[in-house]
Structures are given as C-alpha cells and as structure tokens.
Amino acid sequence: MAERRLGSHRLNGKLSAKLSAQQSTKQSAKQSAKQSAQQSSAPLTGDSLADFKVGVDNVIFSVDSDKRRLLVLLVMRQHEPFAGCWSLPGTLVRQGEALEAAAYRVLAEKIRVRHLYLEQLYTFGGPGRDPREAADSFGVRYLSVSYFALVRYAEVEAIADFATDGAIGIAWYPFDRLPELAFDHDRIVQYGYQRLRNKLEYSPIAFDVLPESFTLSDLYQLYTIVLGENFSDYSNFRSRLLKLGILLDTGVKVSRGAGRPASLYQFDAIAFQQLENKPLVFV
Structure with missing residues (x-):
C-alpha cells in the first residue's frame, strides 16, 4: 500500500500535537508503573490483597467394631512446618488441578481403599493458621478446603511411599485419644466429627x-x-x-x-x- 503524504502544514501541526500527547501519556504510564513497583515492595498495609495458596485436608473416619473405637487416619509430617508432628492427610493443590482431585490424589498416595466417597466439609482460612504466614511473606495466606469420609476399617491398606510423599508414618488413632495435631487440624477433626454425627442421624x-x-x-x-x-x-x-x-x-x-x-x-x-x-x- 502506498504511503499517504500529508502535504498540509495544518495537518502536520495536528500530527505534531497528537504525537506530543502520546509521548506525554507514555511518560505518565512509565511513572505510574514505577510508583506501583515501589508500592509493591513497600511494607504491606491493611488494604493489601492476600496471595492465597490453597490446600486440601482429609478427615478419614473408620470404626473398629472389635475394639469399639471410632478412628481417625493420621500421617506424621516429614518436613517443616511441624516436622515430626501428626496431621491429617493433605496437600497443596497443583496448578490446573480440581480441589476434589487433589483430595483423592493425596489419599491414593497413602492408602488403598474400596468404596471411598469424599464429601466437602468446610474451608478453613483464618489468618495465622499456618506459621508460614510470616509478617515478611508479602501477604501469603494458606487456605484448607477440608473433606471427610467414613470407610470400612478392614478394607484400608497403607501404601504410603514415605520417602517421597512428605510423611514418615501413617496410623489410625482413636478419636478420643488423638495426639497434638499440626496447624489447626484438631479443629478440622472436630468439625468433621460433628458432620459425621449429623449424617448418621439423617x-x-x-x-x-x-x-x-x-x-x-x-x-x-x-x-x-x-x-x-x-x-x-x-x-x-x-x-x-x-x-x-x-x-x-x-x-x-x-x-x-x-x-x-x-x-x-x-x-x-x-x-x-x-x-x-x-x-x-x-x-
């Protein structure tokens, strides 16, 4: 396509004014970007948006009829935070992964069981529930979407690869004699127990x-x-x-x-x- 010539001084004047305005706009945009970068590196205020990381935690109940006990499945954490502490089987959700898929995945890495049906329980996301939410973590927060299930005790088989899955032990614990749990998992267990009671009733x-x-x-x-x-x-x-x-x-x-x-x-x-x-x- 042939270049279009602007032979009029009047048009050239308008073009110069337009170019000058565009240059001024670009300079303003650069200044705004610079200010935004400075603000993002500044200490967080109460108006700062949190950077949420989402995990799932599973409350798995079973009943040992021979010993008349309600049991909860726990794993011992291998890594910080809470290394060496018992916790619920959980994991962070991977990019592109559905919440429910993550919940089933972490259980498949630790146990083999038939007839497993997970039901979403509640989302726990209070500030400070995870020690990684430090003051210098630039707004990082950890949410836990919890699930629960009731499974047949005799059908559960531990298959955890303790060298790779972040746990160094797995065990059933009586509900009325649980050890101290990592994070706020004691609260999640209690919430799951109330849901189990309600479901048994209706x-x-x-x-x-x-x-x-x-x-x-x-x-x-x-x-x-x-x-x-x-x-x-x-x-x-x-x-x-x-x-x-x-x-x-x-x-x-x-x-x-x-x-x-x-x-x-x-x-x-x-x-x-x-x-x-x-x-x-x-x-």
Missing part, C-alpha cells in the same frame, strides 16, 4: 461401612460407637429403623453367644431412594 452413611448383610445389633453398635452409649435404647432404635422400610430381611439367622439367633438384614437402596427427599430421622 442419612444411610452407616451402611457404607457395615458388611452387606448385618444384624440390627451390628448397626446399633456402630451408632453407639460414634454417638455415645446413651444416644438411644436398643428397642426404640430397632423399632424406628424397621418402620422406615429400608431394611430387607434376608431370612437368614445367625447365632452369637447364648442369646436367640439374630436376623440378617441388608440395606434396601431402592426403597431409600423413594424416601430420600423426605425428612428422615434414623435415631
């Missing part, structure tokens, strides 16, 4: 950890371990569960001890689907 989560066929005594014992000895007497518990119509009598009876043989039941998922939109009270 959802069929208990059947996820029972054998396919079970007695009502097995079910009652599980509720007793989690909710406490005085949550309900057995007679009322049995009557309420049977009235819901979500248990199938298999017709098989088993003898345990000196008492009468007990009927084996199975959870009727189809019957429950017809009720799940209605208010239910299991206990």
Whole structure:
C-alpha cells in the first residue's frame, strides 16, 4: 500500500500535537508503573490483597467394631512446618488441578481403599493458621478446603511411599485419644466429627461401612460407637429403623453367644431412594 503524504502544514501541526500527547501519556504510564513497583515492595498495609495458596485436608473416619473405637487416619509430617508432628492427610493443590482431585490424589498416595466417597466439609482460612504466614511473606495466606469420609476399617491398606510423599508414618488413632495435631487440624477433626454425627442421624452413611448383610445389633453398635452409649435404647432404635422400610430381611439367622439367633438384614437402596427427599430421622 502506498504511503499517504500529508502535504498540509495544518495537518502536520495536528500530527505534531497528537504525537506530543502520546509521548506525554507514555511518560505518565512509565511513572505510574514505577510508583506501583515501589508500592509493591513497600511494607504491606491493611488494604493489601492476600496471595492465597490453597490446600486440601482429609478427615478419614473408620470404626473398629472389635475394639469399639471410632478412628481417625493420621500421617506424621516429614518436613517443616511441624516436622515430626501428626496431621491429617493433605496437600497443596497443583496448578490446573480440581480441589476434589487433589483430595483423592493425596489419599491414593497413602492408602488403598474400596468404596471411598469424599464429601466437602468446610474451608478453613483464618489468618495465622499456618506459621508460614510470616509478617515478611508479602501477604501469603494458606487456605484448607477440608473433606471427610467414613470407610470400612478392614478394607484400608497403607501404601504410603514415605520417602517421597512428605510423611514418615501413617496410623489410625482413636478419636478420643488423638495426639497434638499440626496447624489447626484438631479443629478440622472436630468439625468433621460433628458432620459425621449429623449424617448418621439423617442419612444411610452407616451402611457404607457395615458388611452387606448385618444384624440390627451390628448397626446399633456402630451408632453407639460414634454417638455415645446413651444416644438411644436398643428397642426404640430397632423399632424406628424397621418402620422406615429400608431394611430387607434376608431370612437368614445367625447365632452369637447364648442369646436367640439374630436376623440378617441388608440395606434396601431402592426403597431409600423413594424416601430420600423426605425428612428422615434414623435415631
């Protein structure tokens, strides 16, 4: 395309004025950028935006029916902060990784378990919850998006590669005898426990950890371990569960001890689907 000539002095004057204005604008932009750089290196004020790093922490519960204990899965940290302390299985979320995917990933690195379903619990992000949030860290904050699950104790197998996954130990601890935990994980565990109690009262989560066929005594014992000895007497518990119509009598009876043989039941998922939109009270 041929160059367009501006033969008029009047046009040249306008062009000169335009170029002068553009140059002035560029100089102003450079000055603003310089001031912004100086401000970013200055000490943070109350109006500074935080630089959030997001992690996930998992509260994994299980029930040891033989010893009548509610258990929590813990790992011992290998690196600072809190090296050598017990904590919940957790990790920072990788770039491009979904929160739930990170939660499942860190568990897959440490345990092998069937029928694992994680439910998002709560986001913990109070200032100072992580010691890496130092005054000179330029606004870095650590959020924890927590998840919880109830799993079958007999099906969990530890497979952690302690040399590479940031942990040097993994163990089940009784809920009522937990060691001192890193970060604010004791608070996360307590929050998870309250969620577990609530779900036992209105959802069929208990059947996820029972054998396919079970007695009502097995079910009652599980509720007793989690909710406490005085949550309900057995007679009322049995009557309420049977009235819901979500248990199938298999017709098989088993003898345990000196008492009468007990009927084996199975959870009727189809019957429950017809009720799940209605208010239910299991206990």
